[in-house]
Amino acid sequence: MANGPVLVVDFGAQYAQLIARRVREAHVYSEIVPNSITAAEMMEKDPQAIILSGGPASVYVDGAPMLDPDIFNLGIPMLGICYGFQVMSYQLGGVVDKAALGEYGKTEALIDNADSILAGSPETQITWMSHGVAVQKAPEGFEVLAHTEGAPVAAMANEERGLFGVQWHPEVKHTPLGQDIIENFLHKEAKLPNSWDSHSIIDEQVAKIRKQVGDAQVICGLSGGVDSAVAAALVHKAIGDQLTCVFVDHGLLRKGEVEQVKHDFVEATGIKLVTVDASDDFLTALEGVSEPERKRKIIGEKFIRTFEKATRQIVADAANAGSEIKFLVQGTLYPDVVESGGGDGAANIKSHHNVGGLPDDLKFDLIEPLRTLFKDEVRAVGTELGLPEEMVWRQPFPGPGLAIRIVGEITRERLAALREADAIAREELSKAGLDRDIWQCPVVLLADVHSVGVQGDERTYGSPIVLRPVSSEDAMTADWSRVPYDVLAQISTRITNECREINRVVLDVTSKPPATIEWE
Numbered sequence: 021m022a023n024g025p026v027l028v029v030d031f032g033a034q035y036a037q038l039i040a041r042r043v044r045e046a047h048v049y050s051e052i053v054p055n056s057i058t059a060a061e062m063m064e065k066d067p068q069a070i071i072l073s074g075g076p077a078s079v080y081v082d083g084a085p086m087l088d089p090d091i092f093n094l095g096i097p098m099l100g101i102c103y104g105f106q107v108m109s110y111q112l113g114g115v116v117d118k119a120a121l122g123e124y125g126k127t128e129a130l131i132d133n134a135d136s137i138l139a140g141s142p143e144t145q146i147t148w149m150s151h152g153v154a155v156q157k158a159p160e161g162f163e164v165l166a167h168t169e170g171a172p173v174a175a176m177a178n179e180e181r182g183l184f185g186v187q188w189h190p191e192v193k194h195t196p197l198g199q200d201i202i203e204n205f206l207h208k209e210a211k212l213p214n215s216w217d218s219h220s221i222i223d224e225q226v227a228k229i230r231k232q233v234g235d236a237q238v239i240c241g242l243s244g245g246v247d248s249a250v251a252a253a254l255v256h257k258a259i260g261d262q263l264t265c266v267f268v269d270h271g272l273l274r275k276g277e278v279e280q281v282k283h284d285f286v287e288a289t290g291i292k293l294v295t296v297d298a299s300d301d302f303l304t305a306l307e308g309v310s311e312p313e314r315k316r317k318i319i320g321e322k323f324i325r326t327f328e329k330a331t332r333q334i335v336a337d338a339a340n341a342g343s344e345i346k347f348l349v350q351g352t353l354y355p356d357v358v359e360s361g362g363g364d365g366a367a368n369i370k371s372h373h374n375v376g377g378l379p380d381d382l383k384f385d386l387i388e389p390l391r392t393l394f395k396d397e398v399r400a401v402g403t404e405l406g407l408p409e410e411m412v413w414r415q416p417f418p419g420p421g422l423a424i425r426i427v428g429e430i431t432r433e434r435l436a437a438l439r440e441a442d443a444i445a446r447e448e449l450s451k452a453g454l455d456r457d458i459w460q461c462p463v464v465l466l467a468d469v470h471s472v473g474v475q476g477d478e479r480t481y482g483s484p485i486v487l488r489p490v491s492s493e494d495a496m497t498a499d500w501s502r503v504p505y506d507v508l509a510q511i512s513t514r515i516t517n518e519c520r521e522i523n524r525v526v527l528d529v530t531s532k533p534p535a536t537i538e539w540e
């Protein structure tokens with residue numbers, strides 16, 4: 021039996037990464053592949069099952085993406101979702117056409133046969149749909165399992181060939197029984213056992229890192245955040261003392277962060293840590309820049325130049341004499357890659373400094389053991405590796421730091437004001453016991469906006485601070501946190517009293533989408 025991953029074929033879906041995640045929640049490992057994959061390329065990965073994602077195209081329009089037809093004959097169990105279901109129906113001879121009625125959002129599905137992937141379903145179930153095309157007639161050999169008002173065939177199965185399809189989206193939380201469909205497919209139909217958890221990823225990555233690195237020296241960009249701490253701990257488990265962590269003080273960190281990271285990290289892990297003060301370098305390069313993507317590209321490049329410089333220092337150290345450092349570990353996660361436009365056909369939303377912001381002449385080979393994971397999976401790995409709870413549950417803080425929280429040009433004065441305001445907000449939210457409820461709370465300085473205030477009977481003309489507390493599961497989507505009014509009031513009073521430049525505090529009440537978590 022195959023023991024490779026479940027492959028999620030991406031047809032340009034917004035939710036391909038969610039499908040991969042739901043499969044892993046069912047304790048089976050999964051990876052995403054582009055829809056251009058051939059049957060031969062697929063067999064190299066030895067997949068245990070295949071899931072076809074949704075997508076924006078219509079199968080009957082010229083140029084619509086199709087699957088290499090040989091893949092249907094590989095004998096590998098396959099589930100098509102939405103566009104993927106339409107592709108399967110179309111390529112196997114069913115009738116697919118414009119739906120008499122488009123269905124977007126909450127839709128009732130009528131179950132004709134609660135068996136196969138719909139085993140255990142009630143006679144009707146609430147589903148979340150998003151389609152304007154429908155399968156009018158299933159291909160030969162398929163049984164219709166469900167229909168909706170707009171989709172004569174809304175779910176189908178061919179048990180003999182191990183092929184299944186569903187029009188609605190089982191991967192989104194708005195389909196309450198969606199996970200049952202995914203688990204029925206994986207466990208009941210494809211007969212896959214529970215085989216993936218945070219323990220298996222550790223073993224797998226440790227073996228892979230050892231093989232990749234051999235006895236070479238490695239550095240890791242360490243920020244004190246969850247992702248790089250977990251990445252460093254994993255690599256340390258694999259190669260021990262061959263690892264040196266490099267913490268860059270780019271002058272864009274929060275109050276007290278340098279001392280805290282230096283102390284806490286070394287104490288908790290015993291890993292070698294070098295701190296580099298590169299603040300002059302970063303701040304000079306950022307002078308006069310206000311466009312967010314330019315800030316991100318400059319910072320991405322400066323990080324790499326700083327790592328290169330640190331490398332020369334480490335090599336000059338007697339203990340490492342003669343060694344060359346070719347490998348750089350980064351705590352890159354899946355959402356960093358997707359947002360930087362790294363998914364198949366996915367749009368570039370913002371260039372994360374560690375992915376889209378890397379310079380073209382990068383001389384390091386990257387080691388990114390967390391690149392396919394989401395934050396909650398990373399936290400599980402960190403816990404399993406024995407990292408302290410405060411480290412594993414630390415709120416995220418972006419690598420470009422306060423640079424992307426000053427809307428406008430970055431100056432030392434503006435940084436100092438924002439740093440104070442941020443420290444007050446963090447202190448009060450912690451005091452109120454909200455650290456775990458809140459995913460993170462960016463504090464943003466609208467540096468180029470000025471409004472009139474009255475303080476001590478005098479007119480002031482200062483900049484506003486925005487509070488952006490959000491709740492989230494994985495940073496891909498988020499909602500604004502309903503922080504109690506008295507906590508907000510206390511933060512507002514303290515910021516306007518203690519930060520001279522600030523005369524107004526406002527609250528951001530936008531979800532993601534349409535906004536992103538950070539302002540830039």
Ligand SMILES: Nc1ncnc2c1ncn2[C@@H]1O[C@H](COP(=O)(O)OP(=O)(O)OP(=O)(O)O)[C@@H](O)[C@H]1O
Binds near residue numbers: 246374414
């Ligand atoms: N100040 C820094 N010094 C060295 N490396 C850094 C620094 N800031 C970020 N990095 C590198 O960039 C990666 C991505 O940063 P990111 O903020 O997404 O992750 P993190 O800081 O490790 O975790 P978290 O998302 O919880 O803040 C880090 O994992 C780390 O490798």
Ligand SMILES: O=c1[nH]c(=O)c2[nH+]cn([C@@H]3O[C@H](COP(=O)(O)O)[C@@H](O)[C@H]3O)c2[nH]1
Binds near residue numbers: 460
């Ligand atoms: O290391 C990072 N480098 C970056 O360039 C970057 N941009 C955003 N973030 C963090 O990513 C998560 C999603 O943020 P957005 O909704 O703003 O895209 C949130 O947790 C953000 O804080 C970054 N982290």
Ligand SMILES: NC(=O)CC[C@H](N)C(=O)O
Binds near residue numbers: 103
């Ligand atoms: N979400 C989807 O996969 C949509 C599939 C197809 N574009 C339709 O409208 O039916």
Ligand SMILES: [Mg+2]
Binds near residue numbers: 243245246416
């Ligand atoms: Mg961080």
